[in-house]
Amino acid sequence: MFTNTTRSLLGAGKRLRVPVPIRSLSSPSQPSAPTPTATQETAPQPAASPAPESVSTPTPEQPSEPLVKEWSERLGALGKGTRLPRSVQAIYMRPLRRKAEYGLPVCDLQLRSYSVENVEFFADFAIRAAYYLNLPVSGPVPLPRIVERWTVPRSNFVHKKSQENFERITLRRLIQIKDGNPKAVQAWLAFLRKHAFYGVGMKANVWEHDSLDVGKSMDESLPEIEKALGSHLAQFGQRKDNSVESSIFDTLDSDRFAERTSR
Amino acid sequence: MSKPAASLFHPKRLNLSGFINTRLIRDHNKRMAFEQTEPERQALRYMIRNTSLPGRTRAQAQLQLSQMHAYTRPTQIKNRCVASGTARSVFRDFRINRYQFRLQALSGELPGVKKASW
Numbered sequence: 299m300f301t302n303t304t305r306s307l308l309g310a311g312k313r314l315r316v317p318v319p320i321r322s323l324s325s326p327s328q329p330s331a332p333t334p335t336a337t338q339e340t341a342p343q344p345a346a347s348p349a350p351e352s353v354s355t356p357t358p359e360q361p362s363e364p365l366v367k368e369w370s371e372r373l374g375a376l377g378k379g380t381r382l383p384r385s386v387q388a389i390y391m392r393p394l395r396r397k398a399e400y401g402l403p404v405c406d407l408q409l410r411s412y413s414v415e416n417v418e419f420f421a422d423f424a425i426r427a428a429y430y431l432n433l434p435v436s437g438p439v440p441l442p443r444i445v446e447r448w449t450v451p452r453s454n455f456v457h458k459k460s461q462e463n464f465e466r467i468t469l470r471r472l473i474q475i476k477d478g479n480p481k482a483v484q485a486w487l488a489f490l491r492k493h494a495f496y497g498v499g500m501k502a503n504v505w506e507h508d509s510l511d512v513g514k515s516m517d518e519s520l521p522e523i524e525k526a527l528g529s530h531l532a533q534f535g536q537r538k539d540n541s542v543e544s545s546i547f548d549t550l551d552s553d554r555f556a557e558r559t560s561r
Numbered sequence: 562m563s564k565p566a567a568s569l570f571h572p573k574r575l576n577l578s579g580f581i582n583t584r585l586i587r588d589h590n591k592r593m594a595f596e597q598t599e600p601e602r603q604a605l606r607y608m609i610r611n612t613s614l615p616g617r618t619r620a621q622a623q624l625q626l627s628q629m630h631a632y633t634r635p636t637q638i639k640n641r642c643v644a645s646g647t648a649r650s651v652f653r654d655f656r657i658n659r660y661q662f663r664l665q666a667l668s669g670e671l672p673g674v675k676k677a678s679w
Binding site for chain 2: 412413446447448450451452453454462463464465466467468497546547550555
């Protein structure tokens with residue numbers, strides 16, 4: 299009974315935009331505490347409404363200074379003396395970038411989408427992610443749009459004179475990573491793939507640079523690679539029982555082949 | 562003796578989904594038949610063109626190639642609309658007939674495709 303009334307009163311207070319001391323209303327510890335805002339007319343159950351002297355104290359017709367302000371005011375007051383954390387604040391700014399020392403391109407990431415918002419948003423996201431991975435980035439470069447057009451007759455049969463045009467425009471953005479650590483680039487690409495955005499396709503070209511003694515380093519790493527590939531390479535090869543000492547002519551004259559081509 | 566019946570090329574299980582038609586199934590069978598016999602066809606084609614082989618062998622290979630079933634020829638394969646089975650004006654980009662393309666584009670089922678005006 300009591301909870302029912304409090305709920306209805308709460309609703310009435312919301313509707314009337316009258317300051318409501320919510321704690322006294324919602325707490326069941328003081329069931330007899332009179333609610334100052336209760337209006338006799340809006341309360342659905344007059345029997346449960348509090349004493350008349352408490353009702354008369356505030357005047358709903360002439361609302362005084364509200365004790366609790368509106369949400370917008372309260373939120374606005376939040377930012378006055380304080381500030382957001384830097385990382386959160388950065389979201390409202392242009393993305394930060396690292397400076398490239400040598401400007402050696404390491405990775406080209408192309409983003410494609412049919413909608414501007416998606417591709418712009420994801421390009422921004424990728425640049426921010428690159429900043430936190432210490433990768434100097436350049437872009438996003440808007441590449442030429444790919445426009446495909448189709449013209450089809452409106453009708454399913456004849457009436458060639460009445461046609462309709464359709465098009466699909468692919469938007470592209472190019473993001474280039476410069477002299478980054480290859481492992482960091484891989485991590486960046488993996489992160490982007492993990493957080494892939496809907497309707498945005500990705501294509502990456504990755505280049506790795508090595509010193510002039512590539513041959514030596516490759517020779518050194520060969521045993522390791524062979525060891526790693528050994529289990530896979532063991533699966534390849536010809537079966538010993540499969541080697542036939544016959545020629546192709548025998549195969550052509552064989553029963554199996556003749557069966558396929560028999561009249 | 563007659564040529565092997567087309568039923569020889571009926572696969573046990575159809576690898577098809579969506580709209581299904583007799584003609585669509587037939588085309589599917591042709592694709593499967595071509596896929597299965599492609600190495601043989603290529604071997605025969607190679608032998609026919611290889612001038613270092615004896616003429617008799619090449620002639621034999623020609624005969625055998627021409628006697629293979631029609632369904633094993635790649636020219637028998639025709640793109641068909643996956644939504645209606647039609648064989649005419651099928652867009653390769655969408656594998657859909659021009660009319661189905663219009664219907665689906667207008668209902669927004671093809672991502673990115675909009676009515677164009679320029």
